[in-house]
Amino acid sequence: MKRLVIFASGNGSNAERVITYFRENKLAEVVLILTNNPKAGVIDRAKRLSVPCEIFDRKAFYESDQVLTRVQDAQPDLIILAGFLWKCPSSLIAHFPDQIINIHPSLLPKYGGKGMYGLHVHEAVIANQEKESGITIHYINEHYDQGAVIRQEKTIVSPTDTPDSLAQKVHALEYQYFPIVIEQLLQKV
Numbered sequence: 140m141k142r143l144v145i146f147a148s149g150n151g152s153n154a155e156r157v158i159t160y161f162r163e164n165k166l167a168e169v170v171l172i173l174t175n176n177p178k179a180g181v182i183d184r185a186k187r188l189s190v191p192c193e194i195f196d197r198k199a200f201y202e203s204d205q206v207l208t209r210v211q212d213a214q215p216d217l218i219i220l221a222g223f224l225w226k227c228p229s230s231l232i233a234h235f236p237d238q239i240i241n242i243h244p245s246l247l248p249k250y251g252g253k254g255m256y257g258l259h260v261h262e263a264v265i266a267n268q269e270k271e272s273g274i275t276i277h278y279i280n281e282h283y284d285q286g287a288v289i290r291q292e293k294t295i296v297s298p299t300d301t302p303d304s305l306a307q308k309v310h311a312l313e314y315q316y317f318p319i320v321i322e323q324l325l326q327k328v
Contacts, residue, residue: 141167141325144215146223147174149257151181153221153242153313158188160318167325171213173206175225200228207231216328217321220279224256229281239279240324242317244309246291247275251284261302261309269296272305274312276320289324292316 143161145154154172161167172185172192185192199205207230210218220227220241227239243251243260249269250260264272273293278286292315294308 140165141216141328142214143167143169143217143219143321144171144173144210144213145169145219145221146227147172147179147181147221148176148224149179149181149222151179151184151222152310153317154181154219155184155188156314157219157221157318157321158190160322164322166322167216170215171209173209175200175223181222197225200225204230207234210235217324219321221317222256226253226281226283227279232279232281237278240289240321241277241279241284241286242313243275243277243284244272244306244313245275246271246273246293247277247284247288251275253283255284258302258306261305264296264305265300265302272296272309274309274316276317290316290320 145157147154158169169190172181172190174181174194177194182192195206218235218239232239245251245260250263271293273291275291276289280286292312294312296305
């Protein structure tokens, strides 16, 4: 069985979707969730789903090999960033080349980069009167949201959309496509 490690900073709805998807199809299992936020909703989701979850701080992530060693110990086939807001250190990327993917709530390269997450993205999309938005699943590199695109899916932005209603449309795309893309990538390793 393939092994997955998830990094998350927030609510954890995408992490939960990935966990439940692979519990049904048995190709992989989430063996560890790592979070940088001691108040993240993903912690409660991990407990409820009986997935080990560990909290780390900036020093453990950027100034030591503590997090890198923990990920190495988990022996992941794929590392998934699901609402994880920190840029990964180059040491983690170097140890897991083409094994770390991210999901972003826009059609990159539009509305990517530091500070562009969650409602900030949807507010910008609406403020610029975009006709469509969507998701981008991509490999990560040393720059925010600039890794090679794996897949994009689109949704229409209607004139009546609010940041919240657009977020709902984008979440629906995330929940539908993220596990499928992960499965396709795992079938190649």
